[in-house]
Amino acid sequence: MALAAPAETYPGKVFEVIIGTEKTAVFGGENVLPFHKFDGSVPNRPVIAYEIQDVAPEDWPDTVKNVYGDAASDPVKWAIFCQNELKAEAIALRLIGTHPDRQDRSAEDAAKTVRAVLDAIEVPLIILGSNHVEKDSAVLVAAANAASGCNCIIGKAQEANYKTIAAAAMAQNHKLIAMSELDINLSKQLGILITQMGFDKEKLITDPMCSALGYGIEYTYSVMERIRLAALAQNDAVMQPPMLADIGMYAWKVKESQAAEADLPQWGSLKERGIAWEVVTAGALLLAGAELLIMRHPESVSAVQKFIDEL
Amino acid sequence: MALSGVEIFKLLPKTNCKKCGHPTCLAFAMKLAQRQASLDACPDVSEEAKIKLGEASAPPFRPITFGEGAKAVKMGEETVLFRHEKKFVNPCAIVVAVKDTDSEESIKAVVAALLDSEIDRVGQRLRLDGLLISNESGDPAKLAQAVALVAGQGAEIPLIISTTDSSAADAALGKIPGKRPILYGANDSNAEAMAETAKKHKAILGVSAPSLDALSDLTDKIKAMGVEDMVIDTGARTAGEILRNNTFIRRAAIKKSAKSVGYPIISFAQRDDDMLEALVASLCVSKYSSIVVLSSIEKWKSLALFTLRQNIYTDPQVPMQVEQKIYDIGETNADAPLMITTNFSLTFFIVSGEVENSKVPVRLAVMDSEGLSVLTAWAAGKFTASKIAQFIQESGVENQISKKELIIPGYVAILSGAIEEKLPGWKVIVGPREANALPAFLKTKN
Numbered sequence: 001m002a003l004a005a006p007a008e009t010y011p012g013k014v015f016e017v018i019i020g021t022e023k024t025a026v027f028g029g030e031n032v033l034p035f036h037k038f039d040g041s042v043p044n045r046p047v048i049a050y051e052i053q054d055v056a057p058e059d060w061p062d063t064v065k066n067v068y069g070d071a072a073s074d075p076v077k078w079a080i081f082c083q084n085e086l087k088a089e090a091i092a093l094r095l096i097g098t099h100p101d102r103q104d105r106s107a108e109d110a111a112k113t114v115r116a117v118l119d120a121i122e123v124p125l126i127i128l129g130s131n132h133v134e135k136d137s138a139v140l141v142a143a144a145n146a147a148s149g150c151n152c153i154i155g156k157a158q159e160a161n162y163k164t165i166a167a168a169a170m171a172q173n174h175k176l177i178a179m180s181e182l183d184i185n186l187s188k189q190l191g192i193l194i195t196q197m198g199f200d201k202e203k204l205i206t207d208p209m210c211s212a213l214g215y216g217i218e219y220t221y222s223v224m225e226r227i228r229l230a231a232l233a234q235n236d237a238v239m240q241p242p243m244l245a246d247i248g249m250y251a252w253k254v255k256e257s258q259a260a261e262a263d264l265p266q267w268g269s270l271k272e273r274g275i276a277w278e279v280v281t282a283g284a285l286l287l288a289g290a291e292l293l294i295m296r297h298p299e300s301v302s303a304v305q306k307f308i309d310e311l
Numbered sequence: 312m313a314l315s316g317v318e319i320f321k322l323l324p325k326t327n328c329k330k331c332g333h334p335t336c337l338a339f340a341m342k343l344a345q346r347q348a349s350l351d352a353c354p355d356v357s358e359e360a361k362i363k364l365g366e367a368s369a370p371p372f373r374p375i376t377f378g379e380g381a382k383a384v385k386m387g388e389e390t391v392l393f394r395h396e397k398k399f400v401n402p403c404a405i406v407v408a409v410k411d412t413d414s415e416e417s418i419k420a421v422v423a424a425l426l427d428s429e430i431d432r433v434g435q436r437l438r439l440d441g442l443l444i445s446n447e448s449g450d451p452a453k454l455a456q457a458v459a460l461v462a463g464q465g466a467e468i469p470l471i472i473s474t475t476d477s478s479a480a481d482a483a484l485g486k487i488p489g490k491r492p493i494l495y496g497a498n499d500s501n502a503e504a505m506a507e508t509a510k511k512h513k514a515i516l517g518v519s520a521p522s523l524d525a526l527s528d529l530t531d532k533i534k535a536m537g538v539e540d541m542v543i544d545t546g547a548r549t550a551g552e553i554l555r556n557n558t559f560i561r562r563a564a565i566k567k568s569a570k571s572v573g574y575p576i577i578s579f580a581q582r583d584d585d586m587l588e589a590l591v592a593s594l595c596v597s598k599y600s601s602i603v604v605l606s607s608i609e610k611w612k613s614l615a616l617f618t619l620r621q622n623i624y625t626d627p628q629v630p631m632q633v634e635q636k637i638y639d640i641g642e643t644n645a646d647a648p649l650m651i652t653t654n655f656s657l658t659f660f661i662v663s664g665e666v667e668n669s670k671v672p673v674r675l676a677v678m679d680s681e682g683l684s685v686l687t688a689w690a691a692g693k694f695t696a697s698k699i700a701q702f703i704q705e706s707g708v709e710n711q712i713s714k715k716e717l718i719i720p721g722y723v724a725i726l727s728g729a730i731e732e733k734l735p736g737w738k739v740i741v742g743p744r745e746a747n748a749l750p751a752f753l754k755t756k757n
Contacts, residue, residue, distance in 0.1 A: 006562040035554055038559075215660050216657045226393075254664055267610055267614050279590055279615075280618075
């Protein structure tokens with residue numbers, strides 16, 4: 001008996017988002033589940049952005065910090081290194097130095113860093129705060145203004161601070177990341193709140209909150225799958241922005257990407273283990289629906305690119 | 312498609328005799344429809360109904376046990392496409408490939424590494440499940456020799472014998488009687504001989520075909536020859552092909568009740584590039600393979616795949632838990648601070664991770680809260696002052712520490728007074744709300 005190949009089509013579609021000006025990056029736009037090219041149209045590959053920081057990455061494990069060496073001492077040098085040496089298609093600048101527990105850098109300083117990085121690169125820039133709700137509202141507004149006209153992504157707007165950040169992103173014509181905590185309903189609610197301000201839903205990127213392999217990835221995985229099914233099968237417009245997986249900061253913080261092989265011989269080589277942690281986290285979340293990834297290790301990015309080639 | 316409760320009810324005796332343990336035939340029918348009862352419980356059901364119901368109530372993917380004894384692997388039985396709908400049932404087996412042309416030492420080393428691969432994670436024992444031995448040499452004697460070598464060293468390891476030559480298969484399977492191996496495999500040109508060999512040795516038959524249609528025809532043909540236990544290979548090798556074919560098979564079996572593809576899927580992820588292999592294997596784990604074959608044993612690769620498999624196959628309705636006890640993080644001495652949190656595995660991982668990042672040695676008391684996080688457990692009355700006090704008292708931790716101080720999560724600051732009342736002589740310190748503030752908190756505290 002011949003098997004009727006049960007293809008599935010959906011009424012909904014993920015919004016396509018274009019970022020950058022000189023060189024642009026495009027993601028989203030598919031009307032099927034992730035990489036289900038056999039069901040319908042997948043016009044764009046996911047985009048992987050290299051993460052850089054406004055301050056030296058002292059909290060990164062050596063295996064990934066050493067890749068950047070001296071380049072990471074200065075965000076402009078670091079950005080140029082990612083663009084020119086690593087051929088980054090986008091760069092994500094995390095303004096972690098503005099966090100009150102870190103260097104508590106001012107919004108003005110952050111804005112200067114943003115401007116300097118933008119002046120040095122051609123690829124699109126994603127500008128991330130330090131995830132400190134109060135500080136981010138000041139820092140990201142200053143950053144959005146400094147990046148005026150550059151078609152960046154600003155993030156992350158959360159329920160407690162979305163108003164100021166969304167207003168600044170809207171005024172300067174940027175895209176905006178809306179982050180909620182691992183719950184499809186919270187994600188939808190934040191999407192509604194932001195669009196009610198007049199923010200264009202087609203300029204949003206949903207961050208349902210990332211988690212690393214072994215540290216709750218199944219929650220992110222299932223929330224992403226559910227959001228994507230709601231976007232496609234139920235044609236729910238609030239659920240249709242593409243999704244972000246902020247992989248690097250989660251994958252490189254866990255014990256598995258940091259513990260020495262001497263302490264845990266049954267875990268094997270630390271160098272490969274750290275990369276594998278970032279890579280497998282990325283692979284699983286790509287299959288769940290992430291279209292924009294933020295990652296740290298060049299070998300991770302290159303493995304994930306090969307995987308996407310095969311898909 | 313599986314029958315509905317009402318359709319099943321029509322086939323039952325409708326006597327409401329209660330012999331099945333259910334109050335009415337309709338109630339029993341509903342349980343059958345949900346796969347929560349077995350038709351065997353009804354003594355009066357007609358033969359005709361048995362056949363009809365048997366076909367309809369069989370799970371969309373045939374349950375098959377690969378291997379024999381303590382290390383046997385259950386496969387199949389999946390009922391959904393997405394893990395949020397219902398728990399994925401039988402985790403994908405991770406298998407490593409060797410060739411009969413490999414040296415004896417290298418095969419022995421792989422077997423030893425496989426036997427040594429078991430690790431513990433959140434109370435579960437995770438390990439590499441089996442070995443595939445391929446007849447690379449084309450020489451039946453060589454294959455049988457390699458199989459005997461492996462069986463001698465690791466008698467319990469489930470084995471896949473990979474050859475398309477039925478006489479080689481016969482010789483190799485003869486070395487491992489009663490071990491429920493997989494014979495991979497049958498194809499369109501050798502189906503009959505392979506089916507006979509599999510039957511003779513009670514082996515599971517791996518069946519491969521170049522397309523889904525051809526595969527569906529071939530499994531029907533082999534089933535008609537009397538082989539029921541099969542694992543199927545669609546010939547997919549790239550990530551895109553694996554995703555496509557596995558998705559079509561899962562949909563066809565679950566949504567269209569296509570019995571001809573309702574078998575566990577075997578996928579081959581071998582790549583020269585280990586990192587890419589890890590990615591393709593993760594695809595197989597997440598998207599519907601029952602067996603994934605790897606090229607090598609690298610501990611870091613296994614660890615990542617074990618962890619992903621455990622995560623994907625957890626029950627979305629039941630939180631993962633860690634054991635209730637006092638965990639020493641770092642080199643603790645009598646002066647190390649004592650913290651308490653709940654036993655939701657994520658809470659534990661995140662808190663212990665941040666404590667490790669702080670480099671401050673800490674005693675972390677993890678209290679059984681039925682796997683709920685701090686706020687939820689508090690709201691549900693499972694993380695209360697009296698329960699915390701009781702746990703701390705019974706743990707005997709008092710005798711190991713110099714200062715009777717307990718750090719509680721910031722979210723339950725409200726409990727501090729009540730705990731101090733119930734733990735006379737103790738001082739309660741309110742810690743941060745979020746784990747990511749722990750390093751700063753612990754450093755300033757010291």
